[in-house]
Amino acid sequence: MPGVTAAAAEEEIPRAGGATTVFRFTTDAFSLPAANLSMRRRTAFFAGNAFFTQPWVQAPSSTTARDGLGPLFNTNTCQSCHLKDGRGRPPEGAAPMISMLVRVSVPAEVAPVAPEHGVAPEPTYGDQIQPRGLVGVQGEAAPVIDWTPVRGKMADGTSFELLRPTLRLEGLGYGPLHPDALLSARVAPALVGMGLLEATPEAAILAHEDPDDADGDGISGRANRVWRIADSESTAHDAAGGQSALGRFGWKAGQPTVRQQVAAAFAGDLGITSRLFPEQPCTAAQRGCQRASSSSRGEPELSDEVLDLVTLYAQVLGVPGRRTPQAAAARSGEALFRKVRCNACHVETYTTAHDAATPELAGQVIHPYTDLLLHDMGDGLADGRPEFAADGREWRTAPLWGIGLVEIVSRHTRFLHDGRARSLEEAILWHGGEGQAARDAYTRLSQVERDQLLFFLKSL
Numbered sequence: 001m002p003g004v005t006a007a008a009a010e011e012e013i014p015r016a017g018g019a020t021t022v023f024r025f026t027t028d029a030f031s032l033p034a035a036n037l038s039m040r041r042r043t044a045f046f047a048g049n050a051f052f053t054q055p056w057v058q059a060p061s062s063t064t065a066r067d068g069l070g071p072l073f074n075t076n077t078c079q080s081c082h083l084k085d086g087r088g089r090p091p092e093g094a095a096p097m098i099s100m101l102v103r104v105s106v107p108a109e110v111a112p113v114a115p116e117h118g119v120a121p122e123p124t125y126g127d128q129i130q131p132r133g134l135v136g137v138q139g140e141a142a143p144v145i146d147w148t149p150v151r152g153k154m155a156d157g158t159s160f161e162l163l164r165p166t167l168r169l170e171g172l173g174y175g176p177l178h179p180d181a182l183l184s185a186r187v188a189p190a191l192v193g194m195g196l197l198e199a200t201p202e203a204a205i206l207a208h209e210d211p212d213d214a215d216g217d218g219i220s221g222r223a224n225r226v227w228r229i230a231d232s233e234s235t236a237h238d239a240a241g242g243q244s245a246l247g248r249f250g251w252k253a254g255q256p257t258v259r260q261q262v263a264a265a266f267a268g269d270l271g272i273t274s275r276l277f278p279e280q281p282c283t284a285a286q287r288g289c290q291r292a293s294s295s296s297r298g299e300p301e302l303s304d305e306v307l308d309l310v311t312l313y314a315q316v317l318g319v320p321g322r323r324t325p326q327a328a329a330a331r332s333g334e335a336l337f338r339k340v341r342c343n344a345c346h347v348e349t350y351t352t353a354h355d356a357a358t359p360e361l362a363g364q365v366i367h368p369y370t371d372l373l374l375h376d377m378g379d380g381l382a383d384g385r386p387e388f389a390a391d392g393r394e395w396r397t398a399p400l401w402g403i404g405l406v407e408i409v410s411r412h413t414r415f416l417h418d419g420r421a422r423s424l425e426e427a428i429l430w431h432g433g434e435g436q437a438a439r440d441a442y443t444r445l446s447q448v449e450r451d452q453l454l455f456f457l458k459s460l
């Protein structure tokens, strides 16, 4: 680039996460503190990191700072699923399911849906399968995925094969599931940029809603409306508590804030109660679980202090910058991404609120490639399991920032909510419903153009 100074060239590097953006493209790419985090806040970040990565143990123990695991749980640390803050994947062959989980419920016609719960829990197993239990407490089940090949062709005749998952539960510990039980398998998402998505103004997100497809482009998009738990003792987080709120986190946008998402993970995935989730996930049928948790009634197992630290940690993980955004293939791929209208849902740019509670996250121009809205993605991707306002065919547009680093950080390339896609291309080919037109347009591109579009995705 003759005549362009190094500083000017650097100016051109799109900073996906604004001033939080980090540029270390190693296996730690998702685990770095936001670039603009002060030294004092870095100390809190690393304290939060310790509670995220280190294993929790059964109570009581000598290390009371990290006890409270179980009685029912998926695993003993956040990091088992979000390894290196990266994403989970479906098990290989007959291996146990490690870095993903299975949600369960029954249809609203079978049991009432409490507004603060958003689903009708399955009567015996609750709303999530916890495969493991402490000694004397039976684990719930071992989820297994069977795969069926599905073949298709691009317009130029190139053939491809996708794998369609079928989920089943083996070794049910508490008898049969309700005959109408609805199951939904989900991989752990990568955790970069959570705080920036949280700081994105609600009005900016709702501006992309088009529930009745008034503009007739085949893409509607609507917000999930979830329940924000009252958090009355906390000064910083309680103003909007105890009422309906915009959902932002999880594959169906079922959680409104990072803090509530983190507390829900402690309760649901690790069996650790907090002020937000004071109850263990035991149903009336699970007496061993009931007995084992009765001793800890009263005091939440997780202190507010630790909840705050892990919340801050998840909020301020830096977003990785792009690699080779100026390469010709990346630029052509970006143009194709827009031409086939991927960006109708994978919205490129937002500006976070100037008065965001976390100063490092305020007023940032970010490129998350999501509208944070729900879209009908067709029969192929449907899990048939509603969650708050999301129906059984809807999913939140997945953010694409950092997606090109998944292979480096997580050492796999499994995409979509249940990890069924084995590559970015397979992820595109699964798009149906409101995403069908973009998917079909992709299959009509030439091989060179498809490669350019994929090159662009890998540069994110």
Ligand code: HEC
Residues within 6 Å of the ligand: 052, 074, 075, 077, 078, 079, 080, 081, 082, 098, 099, 100, 101, 186, 187, 188, 189, 190, 191, 194, 248, 249, 250, 251, 252, 254, 258, 261, 262, 265, 266, 269, 270, 310, 314
């Ligand atoms: C058993 C695997 C598992 C464990 C353990 C786990 N998570 Fe998750 N995590 C998930 C899955 C799956 C989702 C998506 C949930 C959904 O769609 O409902 C998720 C979502 C999240 C999100 C929101 C991500 C997004 O893109 O919206 C955050 C933040 C998060 N987890 C933090 C944590 C923390 C903190 C812990 C430890 C207390 C933890 N997780 C433990 C599997 C796990």
Ligand code: HEC
Residues within 6 Å of the ligand: 219, 251, 337, 340, 341, 342, 343, 344, 345, 346, 375, 377, 381, 395, 396, 397, 398, 399, 400, 403, 414, 415, 416, 417, 418, 424, 427, 428, 431, 434, 435, 438, 439, 442, 457
């Ligand atoms: C109608 C809205 C919509 C359009 C248009 C759309 N997507 Fe998506 N995309 C989604 C949703 C929703 C998901 C999550 C689906 C799931 O996990 O089941 C997703 C997931 C993805 C994923 C996987 C992300 C992950 O974290 O696993 C990739 C990659 C992707 N889209 C790329 C594209 C590309 C490229 C295009 C254009 C060819 C496109 N999308 C068009 C809504 C859309």
